[in-house]
Amino acid sequence: MIKDTQDENADENYVGPEFKPNLLSPQDLKPIAAAARPKPWLFYIIAILLLAFIVNYSVKFYTLIKWSRGQTNVDPVTLKPRKTGLFETIRNFFDSTPDMTGGTERINILLLGIGGPGHDGAYLSDTNIILSVKPAEKKAALISIPRDLTVKMDGYGYRKINEANAYGEIKQTGAGGEYARQIFEQTFGMTIPYYARVDFQAFVDLVDAVGGVDVNVPRAFTDYSYPGPNYSYQTISFADGWQHLDGARALVYARSRHGSNGEGSDFARARRQQTAISALKEKFLSAGTLLNPVRLQKIIDSLTTHISTNLSFAQIKYLADLSKEIGDDSVKTLVLDDSPGGFLGTTISEEGAFLLVPRTGNFTAINSAIWNVFESTSTARLASETRAASAAAKPLFLMVKVEIQNGTWRAGYAAKIKQELADKGYNISGIGNSVKRPVATSTIYILNKKADKKTISDLANTMNLPVTVILPEWLAYSYDDPATSASEAGAKYRADTDILIVLGEQ
Structure with a gap:
């Protein structure tokens, strides 16, 4: 076993061939109860006190209260939210320049995509991306983590990393995102203070709210086994070249796992998800969205219902403003995979489940690659380079x-x-x-x-x-x-x- 010289707890992350995972079944999960609505009197008192200042932000302010009550600060042991007071809520609303780096040079945010209620494996995260931003240098990186990566979870043994959100929900209803944030932070040896969890419907709503997105499909593909209603399958296809996609179509593009022409793996899907997120970001920050009150209303409605996050309104506003200054040429992408030069290897559990594990036996090399993702020597690529490489790849x-x-x-x-x-x-x-x-x-x-x-x-x-x-x-x-x-x-x-x-x- 290779010792992790950079982490005193390296042995805790060792995932050699001796482990015997007992994977969580989706049907074992209890449904997430609807989030409690904020008390009306609190909303009205704040609205009256600040009417002169927030008349144009009343809907946003309602959303702010909903987020800040019970999600911004969480007890790390019980995962139960700490209560946020009235004046802290007001302060967060007006704090336009929050310090999100925590004394470091980077902001790290865990992005999770789940099916949500009504979908098979509703609380298992299909999308797992660490968004890392360097505000001073106006740079960003998207690090895609495969859902089958096996990691250690305290109290549960070795599990697939996409089960972290589900275990958090079992531990405390509504705490899946926070528990997943802790697991990702422990696994990759880096501070990840923030998370945002989005279900399928939120993605559809957001894309539709901005009028659709434009995506350049690098190569045509067909998926004959795309999930349909009532556990059925349907055939979907995409031609190569630029496509204007509505919400439902964009979700299909981001979710497809069985495509032809080299698009039939989780790693190909991870690259498509990164492309879709970049396209949504461009459309969201356009004047046609930010200056359109109808679109903003739809976005706020979807955020309130389908997104769980510990980001405050001021932090989201800060990130939105910052993202305007980060061009595509300043965004790097890193996909952890099991290619010949990749960081991961494969194994099969006793139950017959396919698993991914660090090729070296621990996370030292992976954590180093993530930490140095912005360096010139990094194996990460610019978004444009990733698209070109994906188009050229052909499995044999x-x-x-x-x-x-x-x-x-x-x-x-x-x-x-x-x-x-x-x-x-x-x-x-x-x-x-x-x-x-x-x-x-x-x-x-x-x-x-x-x-x-x-x-x-x-x-x-x-x-x-x-x-x-x-x-x-x-x-x-x-x-x-x-x-x-x-x-x-x-x-x-x-x-x-x-x-x-x-x-x-x-």
Whole structure:
């Protein structure tokens, strides 16, 4: 094990092959109760006292009170909010130049994207980005953290980092963002005082409120497995070039995980999310938005309902003003991935879940890269360079032979999946029907334990399926179904198959 010489608690972050994660199931989470509305008398008293000064900001002031009561200051142990007094609320409203650096040269904010109530895995964070800003130098960086990264959570053992928000909600309703902030801060050895958690509807509302966003799609792609209503799937496509996207379309662009043409991984999605956020920022700060009271009203309404943050109104205003001075050429992007030169490696838990872990066994190299993201020697790229690299990338997994078996009664199902995976560069050696049908759950079986780990991890990411090396009884050579007259004994898959995908009903 490599010792972390920069962090006295390096051993606590060690995630070598010995850990045995027990992953949290989405259905175990309790729903978040609606945030308590501020007491009307408080709002009216403040409005009367400050009417002459805030007549044009009454709606914003209502939102300020809602945010500042119970979210700005949080007890680090219980995660319960500390109460904010009336005069502190007034002071925060008028404090136009808050000190957000805490004596350092950087402002770090954790940005979380969740599905929200009504979505599968409602409180697991699909988007995890650390926004780091250097106010004095007018620079910013977006650091994307993959949701499958395994980290240590006090009291819960080793878990996927996207579960931090969910565990916070279990610990204290409404405290998911604060607990996630603490976990990210501990994991990456840096101060992250602020967080903002946005659900899908907030993203849609904000994009629609600014009249849509313009995004340059670097390469065309199709996703045949995009989540649809009632746990169904739908096909979505994007052409290359500039696209004007409304809220719903922008969400699809940012969420798609199974796209063709190199867009079928969490890492490709992370880059698209960074692009969408940059486009939204440009539109939000335009005069057409800031000087349009109707648009501002829609934005405030969505912020009140669908966004949780510990940022005060004055801090948000300060960041908005600061972002006007930061051009695209001053924004760097860093995506942690498991590419050949990446910081992460892959492993599979005992439950068959795909996991990402630091390639070196601890977070020393990762934390150094994040801390030095603004340096000229950093591996981070400018946003424009990231888009160009993403457009040029093309995955090739020709050395690993993948066999697909249809475990359902849906005709042509295996052929459909074969085409999707072939478009992504996978070597599909054969398709057919499984001996047992119907099979309840789709699964990826590793037949050759020496198969390329990168291919396995990409395939698991692309299909979002469990991976295991343990074969069910009906895939054994000797298996013969006693309920049938024909003999099924014999090989259940091709002899040269490295990875077997059995498609089930789910």
